[in-house]
Amino acid sequence: MSEKLLRVGTTYIPVVSVEQSTEWYVNKLGAELSYQDKDKAILNFANQSIFLVKSKENQSANFxxxxxxxxxxxxxxxxxxxxxxxxxxxxxxxxxxxxxxxxxxxxxxxxxxxxxxxxxxxxxxxxxxxxxxxxxxxx
Known part of the structure; x- marks a missing residue:
């Protein structure tokens, strides 16, 4: 294989409330909001796009x-x-x-x-x- 993966472009984070979570990321972490609807928000910060995705209760990115x-x-x-x-x-x-x-x-x-x-x-x-x-x- 001659091609390489060059960077991580997007990270997806599960959230219960897209609106509340978007507000938190913008106000607490200084994220820039690019797009938002009822199911997701696209934020830009830390040289990456972060998608906040409406998920079922008790979901997280943790393991x-x-x-x-x-x-x-x-x-x-x-x-x-x-x-x-x-x-x-x-x-x-x-x-x-x-x-x-x-x-x-x-x-x-x-x-x-x-x-x-x-x-x-x-x-x-x-x-x-x-x-x-x-x-x-x-x-």
Whole structure:
């Protein structure tokens, strides 16, 4: 195979209320709304399209690992520990449910947060080298 997958373009997130969830993502995370109807919303943030899809009750993007720990399916990146600490404080001020900043035995630090539907996400203090190079990010 000579062609490669180049990027993740869209992530789909299950939500109970498209309207309430859209408002949460726009107001709490600064997402930009591109489209909305009764069944879905298309948001742009973190260099990606995020589809909020109306789902049945008790659905989430979370899963459980072999040890029974609830796991996130998506990690957002920020540029350095200072940025991670700042966004962690900001999320707390915005009353977003967040976990503690933690060391997980690899480069950088992380924390988890939850959206209004209980979808669990991760934030990591390290930008990928390819992203930094492509977008000329600097520390």
């Amino acid at each position: 459980y690992d072999i040890y029974g720990n609830e796991h996130f399916s998506l990690t957002f990146e920020v540029d350095g520990l200072h940025a991670l600490e700042a966004i962690h404080r900001e999320f707390i001020e915005k009353q977003i449910r967040v976990g503690e900043i933690e060391e997980r035995g690899h480069t950088g630090r992380n924390f988890v947060f939850y959206d209004v539907n209980g979808n669990k996400f991760d934030v990591w203090s390290e930008l990928s080298p390819l992203f930094k190079e492509k977008y000329e990010c600097s520390k």
